[in-house]
Amino acid sequence: MSGLELEDINVWLNGQKILHDVNISIAKGECVALLGPSGCGKTTTLRTIAGFIHPQAGDVRISGQSCVDLPPNRRNVGLVFQDYALFPHMTVAQNVGYGLRMRKRSDSESEKLVHQFLEMVQLDHVKDRMPQSLSGGQRQRVALARALVIKPDILLLDEPLGALDRKLRDQMQVELKQLQKQLGVTTIIVTHDQEEALSLADRVAVMFGGKIREIGTPQSLYDRPKHRDVMDFLGSSNLFRCTVTHVSEDGVTVSGPGGFQTVLNRTDFQLNQNVLVGIRPEHLSIERAVADSPRASVSGTVHETVYKGSLMEVLIKTTDDHIFRAAVSPRSLTHGQIESGAAISLVLEKDFIQIFQD
Amino acid sequence: MQTSSAAPATTLFDRIVGFLAWLALIFLLFPVVLTAIVSLNDSFFIEFPPKALSFKWYFNIVNIHAIGRSTLISASIALSAALLCTTLAIAASLAISRYQFSGKAFLTAFLLSPITMPMVAVGIALIQFFIMIGAAFTWYSLLIGHMVLVIAYPIRTLLASLTLMNPSLEEAATSLGASKFKAFWTVTLPQMKPGLISGFLFAFLISFDNYPISVFLVRGGLSTMPIEVFNYISQNLDPTPAAFSTLYVIVISLIIAYAERRYRIVSYSIQ
Numbered sequence: 001m002s003g004l005e006l007e008d009i010n011v012w013l014n015g016q017k018i019l020h021d022v023n024i025s026i027a028k029g030e031c032v033a034l035l036g037p038s039g040c041g042k043t044t045t046l047r048t049i050a051g052f053i054h055p056q057a058g059d060v061r062i063s064g065q066s067c068v069d070l071p072p073n074r075r076n077v078g079l080v081f082q083d084y085a086l087f088p089h090m091t092v093a094q095n096v097g098y099g100l101r102m103r104k105r106s107d108s109e110s111e112k113l114v115h116q117f118l119e120m121v122q123l124d125h126v127k128d129r130m131p132q133s134l135s136g137g138q139r140q141r142v143a144l145a146r147a148l149v150i151k152p153d154i155l156l157l158d159e160p161l162g163a164l165d166r167k168l169r170d171q172m173q174v175e176l177k178q179l180q181k182q183l184g185v186t187t188i189i190v191t192h193d194q195e196e197a198l199s200l201a202d203r204v205a206v207m208f209g210g211k212i213r214e215i216g217t218p219q220s221l222y223d224r225p226k227h228r229d230v231m232d233f234l235g236s237s238n239l240f241r242c243t244v245t246h247v248s249e250d251g252v253t254v255s256g257p258g259g260f261q262t263v264l265n266r267t268d269f270q271l272n273q274n275v276l277v278g279i280r281p282e283h284l285s286i287e288r289a290v291a292d293s294p295r296a297s298v299s300g301t302v303h304e305t306v307y308k309g310s311l312m313e314v315l316i317k318t319t320d321d322h323i324f325r326a327a328v329s330p331r332s333l334t335h336g337q338i339e340s341g342a343a344i345s346l347v348l349e350k351d352f353i354q355i356f357q358d
Numbered sequence: 359m360q361t362s363s364a365a366p367a368t369t370l371f372d373r374i375v376g377f378l379a380w381l382a383l384i385f386l387l388f389p390v391v392l393t394a395i396v397s398l399n400d401s402f403f404i405e406f407p408p409k410a411l412s413f414k415w416y417f418n419i420v421n422i423h424a425i426g427r428s429t430l431i432s433a434s435i436a437l438s439a440a441l442l443c444t445t446l447a448i449a450a451s452l453a454i455s456r457y458q459f460s461g462k463a464f465l466t467a468f469l470l471s472p473i474t475m476p477m478v479a480v481g482i483a484l485i486q487f488f489i490m491i492g493a494a495f496t497w498y499s500l501l502i503g504h505m506v507l508v509i510a511y512p513i514r515t516l517l518a519s520l521t522l523m524n525p526s527l528e529e530a531a532t533s534l535g536a537s538k539f540k541a542f543w544t545v546t547l548p549q550m551k552p553g554l555i556s557g558f559l560f561a562f563l564i565s566f567d568n569y570p571i572s573v574f575l576v577r578g579g580l581s582t583m584p585i586e587v588f589n590y591i592s593q594n595l596d597p598t599p600a601a602f603s604t605l606y607v608i609v610i611s612l613i614i615a616y617a618e619r620r621y622r623i624v625s626y627s628i629q
Contacts, residue, residue: 050529050533051533052529071532072529072532072533073532073533073534073535073536073537073541077533078533078534079529079530079533081526081529081530082526083524083526085524085526085527085529085530086530087527087530087531087545087548088527088549089548089549089551098531098534098536098544099534099535102531102534102535102536102540103535146534147533147534150534150535
């Protein structure tokens with residue numbers, strides 16, 4: 001069953017079109033991340049779902065019910081703001097109980113629920129403190145408990161981990177995911193942080209210029225994006241221009257820089273057409289220069305190496321001056337292979353080679 | 359004690375700034391201290407330094423003409439003006455800070471203008487207007503005059519508190535199920551509290567000791583405290599007004615100290 005559907009949402013703000021025909025259908029209990037650069041319309045989408053923006057066209061359905069004409073307070077939506085927006089004049093418990101008071105629940109019931117949800121985020125011991133005296137991570141959990149205690153149909157998270165430091169982010173990421181699964185609440189996360197989107201969401205929707213460009217599971221989106229700008233935006237990638245040099249029943253042969261040549265099982269390209277071929281740096285491996293390899297490979301010299309802890313980034317320059325970026329485990333390299341200027345051969349994992357129209 | 363590099367060394371610049379700050383403080387406090395010393399003078403004339411000390415001029419305060427009645431009028435005018443203006447200022451500051459409308463800049467400048475206008479000019483304009491409509495020299499016309507005088511203060515402090523308020527708070531309230539009115543009442547208004555209290559206090563204090571506007575608007579039995587004190591000064595040379603002023607400064611300081619302790623209003627208005 002569908003938890004949330006957006007149908008042909010169009011939004012203009014101050015005479016500018018912010019959202020173009022946004023369509024998305026999210027299953028009950030699913031967690032979807034809206035990912036995109038700033039100004040791509042992801043926050044507008046979130047605010048449209050929450051009811052702060054009334055779209056000029058389109059429909060918002062929560063559990064199958066249209067709510068596009070309902071004000072925010074009549075939609076059962078829990079919203080966690082980027083800055084948490086905790087009420088500074090209320091204690092932690094009063095903050096969490098606010099939604100219950102607005103729903104006119106009895107004091108005893110409210111107290112029980114507040115206690116239960118504060119316990120769930122491990123903050124029952126600070127219930128009488130004021131929000132200003134809490135740490136960033138604690139504030140975020142209070143905001144989360146406040147949004148969840150009303151048993152929302154949809155949970156909306158605006159850059160949920162943006163304000164936290166590195167270590168806390170990693171910890172909260174796990175906690176957030178567990179909590180979301182445990183409660184089974186349909187969740188939408190708005191973020192510009194790819195790691196956050198890829199690690200938290202069941203599906204990720206990449207937005208550009210007010211449109212959803214591509215939606216898919218984190219892994220399929222990362223490994224096999226259908227659009228070159230999605231590939232370019234997510235993680236780092238090698239995108240290089242190639243030419244279709246041969247077309248047969250088996251597929252197309254593309255040739256590119258550094259002697260790159262491979263046969264791809266595609267039929268939608270024509271001879272002599274210019275295409276873009278993309279591959280993730282981690283799907284490249286470095287081997288000592290071997291001639292006549294049957295695999296898709298590029299020959300070149302090591303241009304530079306950048307040590308990044310768990311990974312080593314190696315920049316390889318082909319004879320025709322194209323730079324490839326490979327991410328390899330430092331342990332997989334013998335000392336001689338990464339010396340600058342060493343002639344090597346770069347092997348591309350064929351399964352992960354993407355080809356796009358230029 | 360461990361000395362760390364955290365506290366930077368005092369520079370010559372810091373010393374100069376510190377010296378100037380002390381100088382300014384002394385400059386501001388000097389008249390008040392002088393008045394207090396003069397008020398304790400035993401002699402009939404204002405002289406410095408006093409030859410003998412006494413509290414007798416404090417007991418002479420009651421002999422200022424109509425001091426009790428005029429203080430009551432001043433208090434009732436100041437209280438009413440402050441209450442009405444603060445209430446009106448809530449609406450005005452919300453409109454100015456929340457909505458876009460034509461003439462907004464003009465309206466803001468207009469509402470804040472009494473602060474910059476010469477009070478004598480305002481007083482003359484007001485009395486001509488009240489005579490024209492036949493309402494001159496009444497408690498109500500005096501109240502309206504004082505409202506014109508003080509409305510800018512609560513508007514300023516409320517605009518400050520609304521600007522400082524996190525706009526997400528009200529949205530958080532509505533997303534949690536609060537109606538617009540409920541969200542205003544339970545979230546926005548409490549956030550405006552420091553602005554409300556400091557605006558109210560400013561309005562009260564400015565109205566309470568205003569002379570230049572009141573002097574045009576009072577006559578006969580309708581008189582305010584500053585007017586009676588000034589009349590006394592112009593007819594007598596003894597230190598009674600100094601005693602009254604000292605008492606006045608002490609009472610006001612206590613009120614402001616309490617408000618600052620409780621609501622941190624002074625630090626708030628400086629922000």
